[in-house]
Amino acid sequence: MKKTISHSKYPVSLACALSGLAIVSFCIAGAMLAMFVSTGMDETIRYTGERLIQSSGANVVQTLEDYMDLPTVTNQLFARTYENSDLDALSATQVAETLKQLIRTDLFGHVSVDRVSFTTPDGNYVAFNRLDVNNKKIINMEKTSGDAHNILNVYEGSTEYSRVVETVYDFNKLVQPWLEKxxxxxxxxxxxxxxxxxxxxxxxxxxxxxxxxxxxxLLGVISSEIMPDSMSRYVCEVLPFKDNTILITGRDNNIVSSSEMPISPALLQPELASAAKEHHQAEGKRLTTKELRQLLTPEIMEKSTHQGSSAEITSGKGDKYIVHTIKYGSTDRELHGHVLLITSQDSLSGSIKKTIIAFAIKIMGLFAIVYLIAAIVLRNFFSPLNNIIGKNKDLLNMQWKPEENKRLFPEVATLDSSFFRLSHELAARTEKHRKLVEEDNLTGLPTRAGMLSKPESYEGKNLLARVHVSNAANIARVMGLEYSGRFLRSFVSRMKNILPGGTLLCRDDFGSFLAIFPEVYEQKDLMFFEDILQSLFLDIKSDGDAETERYCFIGNSGMFFGHMTQERMPEVILNSGIAVQHAEKIGNGESLVFVQEMQEQGLENIRLHEKLQHAIANDEFHIVMQPIMNLDNQSSCNEGESLIRWQTPDEGFISPIKFISLAEESGLIIPIGRWVIAQSCKQLAKFIVRGGPKDFKLHVNISAMQLQQPDFASHLFTCIQENELMNGNICVEITESTLMKHTDQIVDTLKYLRRLGVNVAIDDFGSGYSSLSYLHSFPFDCLKIDRTFVSDILTNEKNAAVVSSVLTLAKSFNVPLVAEGVETLEMLEKLQEMGCERVQGYYFSRPLPFDDFTATVNRG
Incomplete structure (x- = not known):
């Protein structure tokens, strides 16, 4: 695992990068603004100005149309007042108050009509004017008098009691053409x-x-009047520039109104439309009356008929003006025309340029303030952050100290507090983890890691023992962890009482312990320590701890004798474990010292296991048979045992004793056993075809693992049927030790085989776990006594007594006894004398291929 990480880093810090970016962006923005002002502003200003004038023109038209709607609304209000009345006539006096109220009403904000009047069919006339005098709204009345209503009196106020300021004689409304219309x-x-x-x-x-x-x-005619000269001045209020000139033309392209000084009646005719008053502007360039007459030619006025069009005009002084035209119309579309906005291009660009520059300066100033504030904020943020980064070693050493007496940003403060808590939490967890790794909670002993973390505890020593309690795991499975904990603690107490003082004990695995003896020893001391280690399991004498007497400890130990260093400890512990494995094969309590041949044997087993897998794939096995002779008829043979042999291309013959146990340990016995059954049935079928007895019984060795397979019986019967054999042709041989493993399952399988005619033989009887109790409940058809009892039957009276007892036992169960390992005539005669009926051994024949046997088997 890597202890350091190599990152690809930027050449500058984040603070420097941000500061540099801010400075560069500020300079670029300033340079672009300066370039824009000096070079590219004119076109932008022209475009902006035109868009602004167009937008303003739309506001002008909307305002103008609203203004022209005032008379319409006023008349509608008046007409609706009397449209449902039953009056046959209205007098000026009757409508005076209504008219006065209408003239006072501000229909659109501060705007109203300039005059409202009412004329009766007989010429009676009354009107009210709205006047602006010294920024005050004044209402005055006009009214006819006389029998013929031909005298018009203009009053100073809004009633007839006001002073008459002017009188018009010969005023006759009846002759007005609009009344008739x-x-x-x-x-x-x-x-x-x-x-x-x-x-x-x-x-x-x-x-x-x-x-x-x-x-x-008809009751009369209501008239709402506005002054065209005030129209342009009113709409000028919505324009963005003070020096705009507005001309409003009518349907005949005549000038209706101008934002300049009031236009004389002479300018009302279309042919004189280009003659205007002097261009009056609050600021900017001025146009004289003569210049305006020359500039606003009939062609320019004609162009105004095109909606949204604009044109440039140039004065005699070279000043340029923009004329923008927009169409307008009243609600009923009877009153319509065009609005001409005339703007000085220099004034427009100057005003916009000043606005842009002022705005740019403000923006640059604001940016400068923001950058300054950001710089201060970044400094106050990164300064403590850099301090925190500089203290990273304190975090690794779990000695973090927080920043004190400093105002921090919440993020930095949270980071600092988090590192402080993390430092303490790491320290606590490290200690807790160390205890979990280096100390065993169950026994209180150090673990292997704890022992290895202190080289001084084993360096310079030369004797280590691995003690394995083999029944600890089974006790834990059956009795639970609490009971197994007491069991292991009791064994630790036993080791402390028996092993020499100063021995370092540590727990390596669930039921395994390591013991490092305190001194430096010689070869002759090893037998002494073997006896001590054996006494942990075999010595039943009290060792002073009554608690230990309650438990039965089964296990073995293995020792390593040699110089120990920190580098060699993994190898030392491994080799002691190898010694334990070899001791377990001998028996309970055995203790062995590791020798190099043990490791070589282990490597040989690994190599053999690999070859075993290769042998299955490459069909390197073959089947042989050894006959079982009936002493009552030695001239023929009706029974034999099928045996597997392994012939490798490079090593030759490999003994079954060597590879069968390895196959059982690795599970390869399953495919090998299936192959043996299939080949045995096949070879037996060929033997019978060649003339062998049809009732020939072939013994096939079966392991406990095979019997536990759910498809064992079906596979056996399939092989029998495929080779056209009888079920009685096969005898399943199992060892006595198999009976002690998974008894119920194995018994059920064997009972099923016997019900279908397959024979069952117990092999190697008497070699280990012989017991009369299970023989009464176990189904079998034959007993085979182990060759170790037969081999020295002539010289060993005890073995002869065992053979005699097994013969008696077989007769009591009414089954035959087969004696294995008969190699001489004297042994045969002795067994025959004792009453043995069947024998097997080299005296008659060695195991040979099936093809070497005929119906009659003679002695070899």
């Missing part, structure tokens, strides 16, 4: 621009509506 058309209409009756300089534009009662009789 109202009576005939019966609908509202706009008038042409006309001068005020008593002031020819005031131009008026009226919207007239006939008023009828419920029966449809």
């Amino acid at each position: 109202a009576e005939q058309s019966k609908k509202s209409f706009w008038s042409r621009i006309y001068p005020r009756s008593y002031n020819k300089n005031d131009r008026m534009l009226a919207y007239r509506t006939p008023v009828y009662n419920r029966a449809g009789k």
Whole structure:
């Protein structure tokens, strides 16, 4: 595992990178702004100005159309007041208050009509004017008098009691053409621009509506009037520039209104439309009356008929102006025309440029302030952060000290506090982990890791023992961890009492312990320590601890004798474990000292296991048979044992004693056993075809692991049927030790085989776990006594007595006894004398291939 990580790093810190980025961006923004102002602003300003004028023009038209809707709304309000009445006529006195209220009403904010009037069919006339005098709203009244209503009195105030300021004689409304038009058309209409009756300089534009009662009789005509000259001044309020000039043209392209000084009546004719007053501007360049007359030619006015068009005009001084044209119209579309916005290009660009520069300076100033604040914030953020980064070793050493007496940002403070807590938590967890790794909670002993972490405890020593309690795991499975814990602690107490003082004990595995003896020993001392280690399992004398007498300890030990160093300890512990494995094969309590041949044998087993797998795949096994002779008829043979042999290409013959146990340990006995059954049935079938007895009984060795396979019986019967054999042709041989493993399962399988005619023989009887109790419950057809009892039957009376007892036992169960390992005539005669009926051994024949046997088997 890597202890360090190599990162690809940037050449500067984050703080420097951010500061540099801020400075560079500020300089780039300033340079781009300066470049824009010096080079590219004109086109941008022109485009911006035109968009601004167009937007302003839309506001102008909307405002103008709202202004022209005032008379329409005023007339509708008045007409609806009397349209449902039953009056046959209205007098000026009756409508005066209504008119006065309408003129006072601000329909659109601060804007209203300039005059409202009502004329009856008989010429009676009353009107109210709205005047602005010294920024004050003043209402004055106009009213006709006399029998013929031909005298017009203009009052100073809004009532007849006010002072008359002017009188107009020969005033006759009945001769006005619009009155006749109202009576005939019966609908509202706009008038042409006309001068005020008593002031020819005031131009008026009226919207007239006939008023009828419920029966449809004409009561009179309501007129709402506005002054065209005030129209342009009103709409100028929505323009963004002070030096705009507005011209409003009518349907005949005549000038209706101008934002300049009031236009004289002479300018009302279309042919004189290009003659304008002097261009009056609060700021910017001025146009004289003569220049304006020259510039606004009939062609320019004609161009105004095209909606949204614009044109440039240049004065005699070279000043350029932009003329932008927009169409307008009243709600009823009877009053319509165009609005011309005339703007000085220099004033426009100058105003926009000043605005842009001022805005840019403000933005740059704001950026500078923001950058300054950001720099201060970054400094206050990164300074303590760098301090924290510089203390990383304190975190690794679990000695973190927090930043004190400093104001920190919440993120940095949280990071500092987290590292402080992490440092303490790491220290606590490290200690806890060390105890878990180096100390065993169950026994209180050090673990292997704990022992190896202290080289001084084993360096310089030369004797280590591995003690394995083999029944500890089974006790834990059966009795539980609590009981097994007491069991192991009792064994630790026993080791402390028996092993020499100063011996270092540590727990290596669940039931394994390591013992390092305190001194340096010689070869002759090893037998002494073997006896001590054996006494841990075999000595039943009290060792002073009554608790230990309650448990039975089964196990073995292995010793390593040699120089121990920190580098060699894994090898030392491994070799002691190998010695334990060899001791377990001898028996309980055995203790062995590791020798190199043990490791070589282990390596040989590994190599043999690999060859065994290769042998299965490459069909290196073959089957041989050794006959079993009936002493009552030695001229023929009706029974034999099938044996497996392994012939390798490079090593030759390998003994079954060597590879069968290895196959059982590794589980390879399953495929090998299936192959043996299949080949035995096949070879037996061929033997019978060649003339062998049809009732020939072939013994096949079966391991306990094979019997536990769920498909064992089905595979056996399949092989029998495929080779056209009888079930009685096969005898299953199991060892006596197999009976002690998984008895119930094995008994059920063997009972099933016997019910279907397969024989069962117990092999190596008497070699280990012989017991009369299980023989009464176990199904079998034959006993085979182990060759170790037969081999010295002539010289060993005890073995002869065992053979005699087994013969008696076989007769009591009414089954034959087969004596294995008969090699001489004297042994045969002795067994025959004792009453043995069947024998097997080299005296008659060695195991040979099936093809070497005929129906009659003679002595070899």
